[in-house]
Amino acid sequence: xxxxxxxxxxxxxxxxxxxxxxxxxxxxxxxxxxxxxxxxxxxxxxxxxxxxxxxxxxxxxxxxxxxxxxxxxxxxxxxxxxxxxxxxxxxxxxxxxxxxxxxxxxxxxxxxxxxxxxx
Amino acid sequence: xxxxxxxxxxxxxxxxxxxxxxxxxxxxxxxxxxxxxxxxxxxxxxxxxxxxxxxxxxxxxxxxxxxxxxxxxxxxxxxxxxxxxxxxxxxxxxxxxxxxxxxxxxxxxxxxxxxxxxxxxxxxxxxxxxxxxxxxxxxxxxxxxxxxxxxxxxxxxxxxxxxxxxxxxxxxxxxxxxxxxxxxxxxxxxxxxxxxxxxxxxxxxxxxxxxxxxxxxxxxxxxxxxxxxxxxxxxxxxxxxxxxxxxxxxxxxxxxxxxxxxxxxxxxxxxxxxxxxxxxxxxxxxxxxxxxxxxxxxxxxxxxxxxxxxxxxxxxxxxxxxxxxxxxxxxxxxxxxxxxxxxxxxxxxxxxxxxxxxxxxxxxxxxxxxxxxxxxxxxxxxxxxxxxxxxxxxxxxxxxxxxxxxxxxxxxxxxxxxxxxxxxxxxxxxxxxxxxxxxxxxxxxxxxxxxxxxxxxxxxxxxxxxxxxxxxxxxxxxxxxxxxxxxxxxxxxxxxxxxxxxxxxxxx
Amino acid sequence: xxxxxxxxxxxxxxxxxxxxxxxxxxxxxxxxxxxxxxxxxxxxxxxxxxxxxxxxxxxxxxxxxxxxxxxxxxxxxxxxxxxxxxxxxxxxxxxxxxx
Numbered sequence: 001x002x003x004x005x006x007x008x009x010x011x012x013x014x015x016x017x018x019x020x021x022x023x024x025x026x027x028x029x030x031x032x033x034x035x036x037x038x039x040x041x042x043x044x045x046x047x048x049x050x051x052x053x054x055x056x057x058x059x060x061x062x063x064x065x066x067x068x069x070x071x072x073x074x075x076x077x078x079x080x081x082x083x084x085x086x087x088x089x090x091x092x093x094x095x096x097x098x099x100x101x102x103x104x105x106x107x108x109x110x111x112x113x114x115x116x117x118x119x
Numbered sequence: 120x121x122x123x124x125x126x127x128x129x130x131x132x133x134x135x136x137x138x139x140x141x142x143x144x145x146x147x148x149x150x151x152x153x154x155x156x157x158x159x160x161x162x163x164x165x166x167x168x169x170x171x172x173x174x175x176x177x178x179x180x181x182x183x184x185x186x187x188x189x190x191x192x193x194x195x196x197x198x199x200x201x202x203x204x205x206x207x208x209x210x211x212x213x214x215x216x217x218x219x220x221x222x223x224x225x226x227x228x229x230x231x232x233x234x235x236x237x238x239x240x241x242x243x244x245x246x247x248x249x250x251x252x253x254x255x256x257x258x259x260x261x262x263x264x265x266x267x268x269x270x271x272x273x274x275x276x277x278x279x280x281x282x283x284x285x286x287x288x289x290x291x292x293x294x295x296x297x298x299x300x301x302x303x304x305x306x307x308x309x310x311x312x313x314x315x316x317x318x319x320x321x322x323x324x325x326x327x328x329x330x331x332x333x334x335x336x337x338x339x340x341x342x343x344x345x346x347x348x349x350x351x352x353x354x355x356x357x358x359x360x361x362x363x364x365x366x367x368x369x370x371x372x373x374x375x376x377x378x379x380x381x382x383x384x385x386x387x388x389x390x391x392x393x394x395x396x397x398x399x400x401x402x403x404x405x406x407x408x409x410x411x412x413x414x415x416x417x418x419x420x421x422x423x424x425x426x427x428x429x430x431x432x433x434x435x436x437x438x439x440x441x442x443x444x445x446x447x448x449x450x451x452x453x454x455x456x457x458x459x460x461x462x463x464x465x466x467x468x469x470x471x472x473x474x475x476x477x478x479x480x481x482x483x484x485x486x487x488x489x490x491x492x493x494x495x496x497x498x499x500x501x502x503x504x505x506x507x508x509x510x511x512x513x514x515x516x517x518x519x520x521x522x523x524x525x526x527x528x529x530x531x532x533x534x535x536x537x538x539x540x541x542x543x544x545x546x547x548x549x550x551x552x553x554x555x556x557x558x559x560x561x562x563x564x565x566x567x568x569x570x571x572x573x574x575x576x577x578x579x580x581x582x583x584x585x586x587x588x589x590x591x592x593x594x595x596x597x598x599x600x601x602x603x604x605x606x607x608x609x610x611x612x613x614x615x616x617x618x619x620x621x622x623x624x625x626x627x
Numbered sequence: 628x629x630x631x632x633x634x635x636x637x638x639x640x641x642x643x644x645x646x647x648x649x650x651x652x653x654x655x656x657x658x659x660x661x662x663x664x665x666x667x668x669x670x671x672x673x674x675x676x677x678x679x680x681x682x683x684x685x686x687x688x689x690x691x692x693x694x695x696x697x698x699x700x701x702x703x704x705x706x707x708x709x710x711x712x713x714x715x716x717x718x719x720x721x722x723x724x725x726x
């Protein structure tokens with residue numbers, strides 16, 4: 001049980017901070033209500049009218065999603081290595097560096113070919 | 120903890136090929152467009168030749184390396200060598216630029232919309248598709264690992280590494296891009312579906328044996344430890360995945376569409392190499408891991424072999440497109456090879472190794488000939504357009520005729536020796552009904568191959584018939600190698616047969 | 628904890644996935660069904676790893692997740708390519724004329 005005490009403490013602190021800051025801002029902040037404030041928030045730009053049924057998602061979305069998936073999932077191999085880092089020793093380290101180099105290669109390719117530019 | 124030992128020397132051929140793929144990706148990123156094509160072709164060929172040299176150097180190796188997960192032994196090395204030879208010829212076909220007036224057979228950029236302004240500009244500027252070379256290297260690397268895989272996980276990874284680049288390669292044709300893209304999607308969806316079956320089957324086998332390694336699975340089978348139902352379900356599901364890759368009936372639906380839609384050079388590569396890799400993997404899995412329960416899986420493969428031969432031949436008879444005809448012929452050939460696979464002995468392994476080499480080279484040549492017969496729209500693949508080709512271009516028609524005779528298994532060609540060894544192995548293994556079906560279907564097959572030859576030589580050419588493109592040295596040398604191999608293996612099969620017999624022992 | 632129920636669940640998921648590929652006409656949905664099949668296999672692997680008390684099955688699950696991601700990317704690339712090509716019918720005609 002003692003092992004869990006710091007975690008529980010952290011959860012309590014996080015909860016107090018989250019609830020507290022919402023509560024504090026509602027207490028301390030100025031209260032002005034107008035159309036802009038009550039409108040849905042879309043990253044600070046004018047909300048775009050959405051067609052019924054959702055409409056088309058731009059192709060860029062899929063390209064970004066693909067990039068995200070492929071580089072994000074590689075992290076999975078870092079987890080077991082990170083957990084047993086001290087036991088795996090030099091072999092594990094060299095293997096992981098090799099692996100990271102290999103996934104950097106497609107990243108470089110994508111960057112050079114302009115896959116990371118939005119337009 | 121001590122570091123696991125990895126036998127890098129024995130794995131070197133695969134490391135070279137996959138490394139060349141990685142270097143190829145970096146070339147794509149940094150080398151300017153103009154010299155890029157030459158650099159990529161150079162890297163690809165250099166790596167393949169270097170890997171082949173390494174395979175020859177390793178010829179007598181018999182080890183299970185990389186902590187039990189990869190077996191480098193006779194069959195693995197024989198198949199890796201065969202694959203590398205086929206891959207070298209395929210890359211030579213990919214490098215052909217004369218028949219598309221400066222371009223290669225691939226869309227300049229796979230991402231450009233067909234018929235768009237983008238595409239027109241790219242074609243006008245003669246931008247060359249170079250990403251195919253790294254993709255091919257990755258695929259070849261996976262193919263080399265597939266027959267060497269000695270545990271379920273590595274086998275699955277190899278399956279995916281060989282498949283994923285192939286899906287993309289199929290969708291990159293320069294002409295008839297919609298057809299090509301549809302072929303890619305069909306291949307992808309069905310391929311992923313089949314690998315799902317393979318993986319779920321692997322899970323069941325692991326559940327039965329408690330281990331992924333083939334040797335441990337074999338031991339568990341001998342001890343009869345687990346639940347029989349689990350094992351049989353696993354074997355069946357894994358067989359589905361592998362039978363799909365070799366294009367056996369009833370898992371063949373993708374073959375004609377994909378062979379037709381993909382660029383013919385890719386079809387050649389795929390028809391030859393995927394079959395070699397998949398049969399290699401199937402041999403090892405069923406002989407080394409599941410050899411102990413052969414009486415359980417033999418009936419299943421018997422049935423598959425029979426319907427594969429019959430359906431392949433019967434449907435091939437009705438085809439009017441050259442590429443589809445060759446696709447159904449490849450299905451039938453998968454059936455012929457399966458007849459030997461059910462025999463489970465070393466004679467069968469040797470027969471299959473020889474057959475794969477002979478068939479692969481012939482089929483590479485046949486598809487390469489298809490790339491040369493063209494009209495205004497690209498390749499003229501409809502059979503009616505091939506009428507009278509022998510009068511217009513006797514050399515090309517004779518070459519194609521030779522390949523067809525080899526596929527039919529006429530004496531003095533490699534196909535005859537291959538069929539003979541395969542049927543002999545099946546006969547020795549007691550699969551007499553399979554041999555009978557095989558011989559009958561071969562006779563029927565000979566009819567439709569000869570029909571095409573008659574069409575080429577004895578009918579009048581159509582008035583607006585196709586022209587025969589004059590290829591550069593790349594294609595000429597590639598087709599020449601296939602012709603020489605088809606004849607030499609037909610007249611003097613001894614050395615290669617001997618090599619196959621020596622190689623036909625799996626390390627356990 | 629009875630491992631059999633997890634295997635039953637895995638088999639059910641696999642069957643749903645396989646049926647989805649065969650019955651649905653939308654490429655994206657069929658593709659999602661394939662992913663469901665792979666994840667069903669993962670569940671089976673992890674369950675068997677637990678039953679046998681070794682880690683092999685869990686390692687397989689790791690690799691399968693990565694392979695599935697690679698497959699997603701290749702599959703999405705192919706599907707997006709086709710959707711882009713097909714969206715405007717005129718493009719389709721033009722490319723057919725060029726043949």
